[in-house]
Amino acid sequence: MHRTMYKLIKRGKLFCLFTYFFVSFAWAAQTSDVQDLFTQADAVRSSNPAQFIFLIEELETHRANLSSKQTFNLDYLTGYSLSFKGKFQKALEIYKKLVTSEANETLKLKASLSIVNTYAISKNWPDGLHYLSNALNKLPLVIDDKLQQRAYAVAAIFYNQLGQFELGLGYARRLAKLSLVGRNFCFAKQLGLESQFELGLLEENDPQILEGIEACQQSNEVVMESAIYSYLAKLHLKNSNPQKAILALEENLQAIEESRYAPIIALYYSLLAESYFQIQSSVIAEDYAHRTIQQTRNIANSKPQVSSYKVLYQIAESRGDHKLALEYHKKFAEADRAYLDNIKTKHLAFQLAEHQTTEHKSRIELLDKQNNLLTIEQKLSAIKAENNRLFIAMLIAIITLLVFWAYKSWMTQKRLKQLAEYDALTGILNRGHFTQVAQSALKYCANTDMYLSCILFDLDKFKNINDSYGHACGDWVLKRVAEVCQAQGRKNDIFARLGGEEFCVVLPSCDLLTATKLAEEYRKVIERIDSADSGFDFTISASFGVTDTLRSGHALEKLIADADEAMYESKHNGRNRITVYSVPDKDADSDENTAANSDGAQADLPLFTGS
Template sequence: MKRITFGLLLLLSTTFTVKAESSAHISKDFDEQLQYADKIRSSDPELSNTILLELQKHEELLTAEQQHYLKYLLAYQLTFQGTPDKGLKQFKELAESKASKSLKFRTNITIINTLANTQKWNEGLAYLSKALELLPSIENKEIMQTGLMVAANFYNQLGQYELGYKYAEKLNLLPINDRNLCLSKGVIIEAKINLELLAENSDEIKQGIEICDKVGETLMSSFIRSFLVRLHLNKQQPDKALNILLPNLEVVENSHYPRLIIIFYSSIAKAYSFKQNYIQSEKYALKTIAQAELLGASQPVVQAYEILYKIAEQRKEFQLALKYHVNYTKANKTYLDNIKTKHLAYQLAEHQAIEQETRIKLLNEQNKLLRVEQDLAQAEAENNKLFISLLIALSTLLIFWAYKSRLTQKRLRQMAEYDSLTGIYNRGHFTQLARSSLEYCQSSNLPLSCILFDLDKFKTINDNYGHACGDWVLKKTADVCRNIGRKNDIFVRLGGEEFCIFLPGCDLTTAKEFAELCRQEVAAIDSTESGFSFDITASFGLTSAKLSGFDLDKIIADADQAMYLSKNNGRNRITLFTP
């Protein structure tokens, strides 16, 4: 590597001292340097960055397209080094520039990747939709392959592993280079593991690691190793996990890629906790927290805080354990909220696609009707009677399509505003209603209360009696609570087994009485109607605008905190939020 570095820097220094007369030769050398920096951007990021910084010093000698290419690679380095917002700003500027079509497409798919890493799912889906439309027009095969790869990776990170697997498999139908083969293997392995289609002893995993190591793609081979480690840890096989993690830790740390580093640190901490080596476990859990400072909540961070508070508990350091547990709870809630956000973003994109498809179909039918009307106008002079008959038929057809259109719009509105399972409001529509209700109560000086409740041990019901039985419980719970509420109460299913009721005009005392009625009604549900016999209870959290203010996020968070106190204090109870 030292020889390569020295030789390349020598090439750079000699190129930059060439006189302006040989500009064509200089331009060719710059192309080679940019392409080489691009080629090694993930396998040797330090050398790639060195080349780019040298090129940046002589940017005035570059052609316009070379400057665009340099800007792309510098923006990539920003995202790689843990400052994705800065990189994203540069990418978006480049996407609106006069760069070539292929570079702009590549910029767009890199934006998609960056938005996925920063969990901006709605914006990412919008960019992905545009990129997939442009994909067939891209002539550069490698860039087209990269587009498919980014789509597969984006869907994997969104949790839509079937779609991720589908787009990665498309690459197997194309002649691809070794680097893209490595990347496709990584995406396919991640999707298959999450779809429970691969075991830890699978030859496909070993083959993926070997291919990536062969081409020097240590980032992807390390990610594949982390997938394999997850399988070992899920089966409580810490020694097998450590035998993979520790020999490859230095390579991962030298990558300076925070997202990968915290996965390794957190996994090492988990493996040592299984072995009851709490000193090493604590060491790597703390390393995870320190490394993830700028990355926000993620599964490795949640796992690290969980390990730390359990170690502190085991040492009877209860004050420290409480501190770590609070951080664990916050990180876990943020992580779970991110997962919910992914699902909501994907569902919203699906609804928008359906609405767009319906609108296009309606416009096509309307265009057909216009063409028929034109034909009828031309035939009017020949046969007036036939014209009248056809006009009646067309009018009938138009009414029919208008009726169908109205039904479609009504159905789309139902899908957009109501939860399809329970028939109560969904989260998106609830947000609009709740904000309006808060503004009205605040301006009218009226009380407002919020009840948040979650079905107890709902996962056990699903596991023991099946998801059909779980759906029956959700619908029954919604029915009994809706029947005792008022018409102006805002009742919503937030997701899973979690519900919320906004009570405009209700003070805390009245809301508590209503919550108690709901709790009793839920507990009184006769589960034998489902074909099984089991208890149904719920834990309630309660707050009011007087306690929590008129900010929607704050009042929901306070009710959620009170609800978790109900969970922790034995379930099937009501807890008032205490500021």
């Protein structure tokens, strides 16, 4: 700089000298401003998310003029902002690039800890444990008290999320023993309270709760403070105090919504949904439950999602909307199963990590002993290697045999189940399995006051087809009829071949009119079957009988018998038509009862109905 200034003075170019000073001053000012932006962003990244995102956007405008160190730092802060917005996959990509980059060890360790946090949120426990172990091993290489505090905090967070609350409490207490102020003091309080809550060591009047809230308020840590309020709300709900839970949650609801942190927002909404449902405010509870589901769309296997589907199911059930209740109950069951599977995955991941750690320590001990007995080890190593090869070969052979046996067993069971439950020719339910499934459907519909209808149909003049064209052609007809009808029906319909050319369809949650229309669709698709593929030219049709539980009751034998009676009425009236079962009644003259009876030409449906 001084050499350049001397040259300019020597040449008498005062204007150039002035320009040089101005540019140098502007560059220094800009550098100072950029560094201030970095300092501010790092200070407010969790306490003021909106300001943090604004600062990151401002820094992005200076990216082209940043040093390599500043560029790496901006990448890290960008990843942090993406995590806050719930875009965890994009954040992971940035963090992993930093870990393998030329950034300094401190920033790499920060990125590793952020990866651990992200994996905790996305439930990737094996990879999270791997990065956490590496980060804790590298911690002694970094001389930074604040980073050590953060590492303990991340370890406590991860182990709490993994369900290993004893370990989480241990790291929280390590963190608390350090000289903490501000944000880290809040972290230590919140993590300790979380571990104690999950271990059943926390009561709603515990003074630690108030201490934790005050610590987080002093450092303006909205997310941590909100988490503590959620533990308090859960304790109120546990003690049947939903009103107190609502007060605790709503006191901090606006602040956590402004943070845009999806996991804690979803937790708040789910707790509010459960609380309002307990005080019978179904409309508000339903609204919060739907908000929870919206918040958890990018968060797999979450407890708030399970809780919200349960609330929605209970609300629909209380309103008598059984169809909607059934849909929500299915979603609740699926979410609950996935959540429980996730808990099992956590335990498995932790046990695997423990096993690997134990194995690693055992190998180190073995190497120490082998170093003391080097000569003997050289002789034994060859024997050991050979034994290992034999053991591995034997193990592979055993595993292969076990896998082959398990596969054969599975195939046999699958085949036996197929033979036991399905018709060998058509692939639809056989009579025995149909009876079991249909009776279960009838029982459910009776208990939930739902409609159930039954369609019975028989192929017209099927014996003539067998006699004229052979049994192979008859089998072709049966399979083709099953295919077109199965494609026409609903997913939850119970479709079976009862024997010979007779088929039956039980339709849960289906009234008589809808069943009659569906029977007409069956009749049409059967009538439209092209027999040319069989090698012969003939027509195919069927006669149908339809009834429902309002006419025939909830006994399967009676339901089929009445449908059979209606079907034979169709046969008697000319075949290729539909008849609705008519209940015999001595007052039938006073009722306007008719039966559906249609053919392909006229499609008229006179109804035979009972009182």
